[in-house]
Amino acid sequence: MKYLKNVFATTFIMLIIFSCSSKTSVEIEEEVQEEEEIVVVVDDTDFEPTDWTVDTHSKDADPNFDEVFDDTAVKRLDFVISEENWQNMLNDMTSIYGNFGSRGSSGSFSDVDPIFVPGEVFYQGKEWYKVGLRFKGNSSLKSSWQAGILKLSFKLDFDEYEDDYPQIKNQRFYGFKKLSLKNNYDDDSLLREKVATDVFRNAGMVASHTAFYTLYVDHGEGPKYFGLYTLVEEVDDTVLETQYSSDEGNLYKPDGDAATFANGSFDEDEYVKKNNEDEANFTDVQNLLTILNDGTRTSEPVTWRANLEKVFDTDVFLKYLAVNGIIQNWDTYGRMTHNYFLYNNPDTSKLTWIPWDNNESLQTGKQGGSLPLNFSGLNSSSWPLIGYLYQDDVYKAKYDAYLKEVIEGAFQETSIQALYTKYAALIEEYATSEVSGYTFLNSSSSFYSAVSTLKSHATSRKSAVASYFD
Incomplete structure (x- = not known):
């Protein structure tokens, strides 16, 4: 057959x-x-x-x-x-x-x-x-x-x-x-996907x-x-x-212009459903886009926040922004229109953010590099989930609090450097024995150098957060 x-x-x-x-x-x-x-x-x-x-x-x-x-x-x-x-x-x-x-x-x-x-x-x-x-x-x-x-x-x-x-x-x-x-493409340390995901989980995120x-x-x-x-x-x-308590809510893996949630970008085909495919109901993501871009954001911010929080878990997203900004992941929302999931949590009926695909994190990155912690240079109307929330004083205060929480906890400098040391020792013999045609390493020294760079990156991110608050 x-x-x-x-x-x-x-x-x-x-x-x-x-x-x-x-x-x-x-x-x-x-x-x-x-x-x-x-x-x-x-x-x-x-x-x-x-x-x-x-x-x-x-x-x-x-x-x-x-x-x-x-x-x-x-x-x-x-x-x-x-x-x-x-x-x-x-x-x-x-x-x-x-x-x-x-x-x-x-x-x-x-x-x-x-x-x-x-x-x-x-x-x-x-x-x-x-x-x-x-x-x-x-x-x-x-x-x-x-x-x-x-x-x-x-x-x-x-x-x-x-x-x-x-x-x-x-x-x-x-x-x-x-x-x-x-x-572990484009990662001579072979650690980024593992460590970045650990950081999200250790910060209390799904x-x-x-x-x-x-x-x-x-x-x-x-x-x-x-x-x-x-x-x-x-x-x-x-x-x-x-x-989650149930896996029956809508799960989306957005990809394309609609993944920006910019005004006028709604497109069912780009909110790719990973379950419930036979149910042609996209009102949850459509409501998020509509409320996010509503004029009450500036005229009646209390009303705007209340409406937004009925359909979107803003706390989860703001914590995600803090983690993602500290670890520096450019290959996702804010630079690219992919590499995240949205799940309509049946317990809350709110769309909640799930990070995905972190192999490009823990570095400044490509395509203009990772976004700065204050999102300077970001076109808010093009990336409204970041721009509009950060412009709101209430949400900015929550974001700032999460930055402090993460840099003192899940991405604390000495702890994350110790994690790099632990994982590097664990994988060293397997990474350095990869063979030509099946490796992205030029030599074993590339592995050791990349691990050292990651440790320096942890120090630089501590300084970046300190500078942000200064």
Whole structure:
């Protein structure tokens, strides 16, 4: 039995990958095939899931955070993907982003996700069967691919293929249905995604759990070391289930002009629903946009705040602004129209902010850099969730209080430097042993230098907050 993916590749590639131990680069043969459909192979339907247990594989088990997201260890995952399906994944990537290793390729950013294929996942001697595996990301995925680096991020969905394999119905990985393996793109320390998310959580915000894993992939030539990854809990899976009383509220992952909440930008298509997709009701986000931009903001600020707080959890957002400003994450709201979730919390009927995708944090950043703590230079009408709230004296006072709370707590200088030391020692041997073609490091010294830079950054942020209040 086979699946057909309705994309047509104009150029396919054949990858010949040498042994990791030899640390040779990836060689590529280009083979042009016109109008070929990518066929995902789904076979071997009669297998028995002999490793299946309630605690490890069943939907009936509660998520085991201690097992999956252990801050004290670097654990190992192995993927086994058939040679044919691996080639299908590469062909699909070529159709989306152009030739592997070609920086000048015509492939562009895409709203199309790469294809899933079924593969086996092994962890500590146990097998998870016919797991849906695909590459994930956008700018980081394209950049890695066109740089000729196969250390690509992955999405895992453990029951993606349950219709084809009834044996794996509601398969879970210690209670988790979906997980992301992020490749720590553009981060020589390999720490930013982990530490930034820790800071949000330690500040009392809803955020994903994370942990370090090494990944080995066997796609027909034996297991190859793909490098050190950060495993990230999915918001539309266990984050909602475990950090809210209910997961039935609308979850949005905005992307595009509407994600700014600027006046007149409302567009249902850009408030991407991650659940309740069949319910064509976007009144919660539409109400937020309307109230946020209402004229009572300046004429009757008490009324404006009261109306805004009926639909939006302003306290959560202001704390997010404080954390995000201190850690300096440019690749999100205020600079970019993506990388956050909004959840309509059933307990409050308010949209609440959830941070996401923090690999670009803990640095000044690109695209004009991270916003200053006082948001100078920000066009308030273009980014009204920041600009309009900061211009309001009541909300500014709350924001200022959160800045003090975070710099004295979740991002206290010596504590965060100690965390860098702890995590760097934990991952050092795995980071510095990444191999050519599967790493973003130029050398092991790049890792040590990046960790040192992070520690200096913590000191500079303490000074930045002090200067803000002075």
